[in-house]
Amino acid sequence: MQPIGSIKAEAEVFLKQCYIDEGIAPIFPYRWEDVEEEIAETGTYQQTYDELVYGAKLAWRNSNRCLGRNFWHNLHVRDMRHLETEVEMFQAILEHIQFATNGGEIRATITIFKPDGRRFWNPQYFQYAGYRQPDRSILGDPGNVELTDQAMRLGWHPESQTRFDYLPLIIQLPGQEPRWFEIPPQLILEVPLTHPRYDWFGDLRLKWYGLPAVSNMVFDVGGIQYTAAPFNGFYMGAEIGARNFGDHHRYNMLPVIAERMGLDCSQNSTLWRDLALVELNIAVLFSYHQQEVRLLDHHTLTESFMQFADSEHQAGRLVQADWGCLVPPLSASTTPVFHTQFDGNRILKPNFFYAPLPWQ
Amino acid sequence: MQPIGSIKAEAEVFLKQCYIDEGIAPIFPYRWEDVEEEIAETGTYQQTYDELVYGAKLAWRNSNRCLGRNFWHNLHVRDMRHLETEVEMFQAILEHIQFATNGGEIRATITIFKPDGRRFWNPQYFQYAGYRQPDRSILGDPGNVELTDQAMRLGWHPESQTRFDYLPLIIQLPGQEPRWFEIPPQLILEVPLTHPRYDWFGDLRLKWYGLPAVSNMVFDVGGIQYTAAPFNGFYMGAEIGARNFGDHHRYNMLPVIAERMGLDCSQNSTLWRDLALVELNIAVLFSYHQQEVRLLDHHTLTESFMQFADSEHQAGRLVQADWGCLVPPLSASTTPVFHTQFDGNRILKPNFFYAPLPWQ
Ligand code: HEM
Ligand code: HEM
Numbered sequence: 001m002q003p004i005g006s007i008k009a010e011a012e013v014f015l016k017q018c019y020i021d022e023g024i025a026p027i028f029p030y031r032w033e034d035v036e037e038e039i040a041e042t043g044t045y046q047q048t049y050d051e052l053v054y055g056a057k058l059a060w061r062n063s064n065r066c067l068g069r070n071f072w073h074n075l076h077v078r079d080m081r082h083l084e085t086e087v088e089m090f091q092a093i094l095e096h097i098q099f100a101t102n103g104g105e106i107r108a109t110i111t112i113f114k115p116d117g118r119r120f121w122n123p124q125y126f127q128y129a130g131y132r133q134p135d136r137s138i139l140g141d142p143g144n145v146e147l148t149d150q151a152m153r154l155g156w157h158p159e160s161q162t163r164f165d166y167l168p169l170i171i172q173l174p175g176q177e178p179r180w181f182e183i184p185p186q187l188i189l190e191v192p193l194t195h196p197r198y199d200w201f202g203d204l205r206l207k208w209y210g211l212p213a214v215s216n217m218v219f220d221v222g223g224i225q226y227t228a229a230p231f232n233g234f235y236m237g238a239e240i241g242a243r244n245f246g247d248h249h250r251y252n253m254l255p256v257i258a259e260r261m262g263l264d265c266s267q268n269s270t271l272w273r274d275l276a277l278v279e280l281n282i283a284v285l286f287s288y289h290q291q292e293v294r295l296l297d298h299h300t301l302t303e304s305f306m307q308f309a310d311s312e313h314q315a316g317r318l319v320q321a322d323w324g325c326l327v328p329p330l331s332a333s334t335t336p337v338f339h340t341q342f343d344g345n346r347i348l349k350p351n352f353f354y355a356p357l358p359w360q
Numbered sequence: 361m362q363p364i365g366s367i368k369a370e371a372e373v374f375l376k377q378c379y380i381d382e383g384i385a386p387i388f389p390y391r392w393e394d395v396e397e398e399i400a401e402t403g404t405y406q407q408t409y410d411e412l413v414y415g416a417k418l419a420w421r422n423s424n425r426c427l428g429r430n431f432w433h434n435l436h437v438r439d440m441r442h443l444e445t446e447v448e449m450f451q452a453i454l455e456h457i458q459f460a461t462n463g464g465e466i467r468a469t470i471t472i473f474k475p476d477g478r479r480f481w482n483p484q485y486f487q488y489a490g491y492r493q494p495d496r497s498i499l500g501d502p503g504n505v506e507l508t509d510q511a512m513r514l515g516w517h518p519e520s521q522t523r524f525d526y527l528p529l530i531i532q533l534p535g536q537e538p539r540w541f542e543i544p545p546q547l548i549l550e551v552p553l554t555h556p557r558y559d560w561f562g563d564l565r566l567k568w569y570g571l572p573a574v575s576n577m578v579f580d581v582g583g584i585q586y587t588a589a590p591f592n593g594f595y596m597g598a599e600i601g602a603r604n605f606g607d608h609h610r611y612n613m614l615p616v617i618a619e620r621m622g623l624d625c626s627q628n629s630t631l632w633r634d635l636a637l638v639e640l641n642i643a644v645l646f647s648y649h650q651q652e653v654r655l656l657d658h659h660t661l662t663e664s665f666m667q668f669a670d671s672e673h674q675a676g677r678l679v680q681a682d683w684g685c686l687v688p689p690l691s692a693s694t695t696p697v698f699h700t701q702f703d704g705n706r707i708l709k710p711n712f713f714y715a716p717l718p719w720q
Contacts, residue, residue: 242693246693247693268660269645269646269659269660271642271657271691273691274638274641274691275642277691277694278638281634282630285631289629299628300629323684324683324687327684327687327692330690330691330692331634331637331689331691332687332690333602333603333606333607333689333690334608334614334633334637338689339607
């Protein structure tokens with residue numbers, strides 16, 4: 001999380017940019033007069049809906065680690081600052097899920113709650129539990145062991161434990177105990193994985209959800225920090241195929257897939273990991289396409305990012321980018337991003353930041 | 361190329377480290393007295409052979425972009441500072457090639473020439489020419505078009521033009537016209553590429569050389585800049601399989617291989633590039649192993665690099681590393697380096713630096 005220097009200073013910079021970029025610069029002095037007064041009286045200020053919309057798009061455009069920024073103009077902004085209770089918030093999340101999922105035609109969406117320190121404990125809406133087993137192995141997603149511990153500490157106990165149990169959504173209002181809520185399964189669009197050439201792939205019974213919605217980042221705009229402002233895009237296939245299922249410290253499926261493929265896993269140099277990795281990614285892309293759930297492969301998405309870089313340059317802006325996060329986890333050198341040096345990696349505001357883990 | 365602050369200051373820092381690390385710290389004051397005097401009289405100083413050896417190993421250890429640093433203790437240092445003419449230098453290079461190639465059991469080797477500004481124009485000993493064709497395509501290695509232009513400008517003209525013509529070695533003494541020399545083909549260990557499963561792969565008639573020897577970096581040690589100090593290690597397979605043959609702006613073989621494999625190249629999302637890339641890399645590893653030319657795959661090499669990082673920490677040193685250059689160009693997330701944040705990316709001396717292109 002970035003510190004706020006001075007609300008007033010950050011508000012002025014942001015609002016000026018906002019009104020200039022939106023082509024309504026003449027209005028700025030009037031708006032600024034009101035905001036200055038409001039800050040003087042209350043210590044903070046209310047952003048208008050239009051300011052919020054523009055700020056959220058800018059924050060996305062400024063996300064140096066995001067490869068999906070070519071779509072930054074296309075963000076649905078849901079203003080939920082008027083909601084108070086956890087139950088109301090949960091309801092709004094369910095609406096976000098339905099609106100954004102849109103039967104598979106995923107819509108980039110952000111839902112913004114009151115900026116009073118309220119938080120989601122989950123890094124994403126949908127996360128599969130990772131259960132510690134007596135033999136020290138993990139059932140489920142090893143990436144979520146800590147969150148699973150926390151959910152169980154708060155009283156969540158699934159009837160049976162499987163590899164793919166959704167964790168409850170944990171919402172915490174400022175100064176209160178967190179509360180948890182289970183998302184109705186019928187709202188969650190899921191894609192069982194199959195492979196265009198390997199019939200046995202379906203027997204692995206792998207699946208993933210369609211909607212990647214990040215819920216633990218702070219939306220920092222014009223001196224205001226929205227600690228609960230979950231957003232979603234759609235997936236790049238490799239996030240699922242290379243990272244979630246391929247990483248050694250996640251579902252670690254490469255050895256299983258390589259064995260099913262009949263590869264010689266006795267030596268690194270047969271590149272069995274690499275072969276299994278590509279087939280796993282093919283399965284992800286194939287399955288999402290077949291079920292008409294929107295996602296992009298890493299070739300198409302990196303090409304789209306290069307268009308973003310072009311448009312930014314044409315608009316006279318530098319492209320701030322975190323190269324290390326943008327190069328795809330597989331076949332990096334076959335994508336244009338690998339061969340490009342961007343202008344810098346400066347962190348501009350508005351932006352999205354991580355906050356310290358809520359349970360620590 | 362890094363500037364030299366003061367020869368004396370850099371000499372002192374380096375020599376002190378050298379004599380302490382080598383366990384002969386008590387000798388340092390005597391050596392330093394001599395060096396100080398020599399610098400006062402001549403403006404520079406002669407390093408001893410032992411200083412040169414230690415400096416070269418340190419420079420390797422300090423190479424933040426090198427993934428082969430686990431082997432830094434194992435460097436053969438050839439002191440050729442007494443040689444004067446281009447012909448003598450060329451002769452020493454031929455000896456370097458034979459010694460380092462060692463029938464395929466490649467030995468990491470550096471040959472150090474007089475630090476008077478003499479240079480090799482070639483980035484590596486072995487580089488395939490890239491010829492501009494009337495239709496604006498390139499025959500050979502598109503990465504070497506400029507060097508090929510230069511060689512031809514200097515009067516080099518191959519009898520016939522093929523995809524795999526070695527460029528001559530171009531040597532320039534300070535203030536003189538460069539001279540070029542052709543390396544006798546029988547000294548160059550080459551590996552024709554075949555594939556363990558695809559018989560047609562051999563028909564592509566691809567081959568690569570066994571010895572990657574970098575000849576255009578400046579070895580900067582203790583205030584002295586050795587502008588001609590070519591060194592070699594052995595290959596990581598992916599340098600050949602992913603970059604040299606796979607890159608769009610190099611031999612660009614992925615479309616050809618994918619077609620031979622019968623892949624559907626009409627859409628990115630079939631991952632035809634990724635499939636072809638892995639098979640190409642399998643061919644490289646398979647062929648080098650079969651012909652007993654030393655190289656390592658990216659899994660084994662990154663594991664070895666993690667051992668290097670461990671040993672450095674155990675020795676109480678930080679690991680300076682350029683993450684972006686260390687992650688392999690394919691299947692990055694299956695290697696440990698991808699998931700590791702190193703201590704920093706500070707450039708320490710001694711080190712190897714690039715100099716401006718000699719023909720500019
Ligand atoms: C529209 C489709 C989108 C695609 C395909 C996309 C793609 C990506 C990818 C591939 C990453 C890297 C993920 C990782 O390796 O951890 C990423 C990160 C990120 N994206 Fe996007 N994105 C999209 C939409 C959005 C939206 C709507 C926002 C915010 C409004 C956003 C903000 C971010 C941020 C803040 C990160 C960095 C997260 C972190 O640091 O862990 N993205 N995105
Ligand atoms: C022994 C086997 C070796 C292996 C497997 C190895 C591996 C590598 C690899 C994979 C790279 C990155 C190449 C690229 O992407 O451009 C690299 C770069 C480098 N290596 Fe090594 N290396 C070895 C030996 C050496 C030796 C003997 C030296 C010097 C004494 C050295 C110094 C360097 C330097 C300076 C770079 C950076 C070059 C640049 O910036 O373009 N390496 N090495």
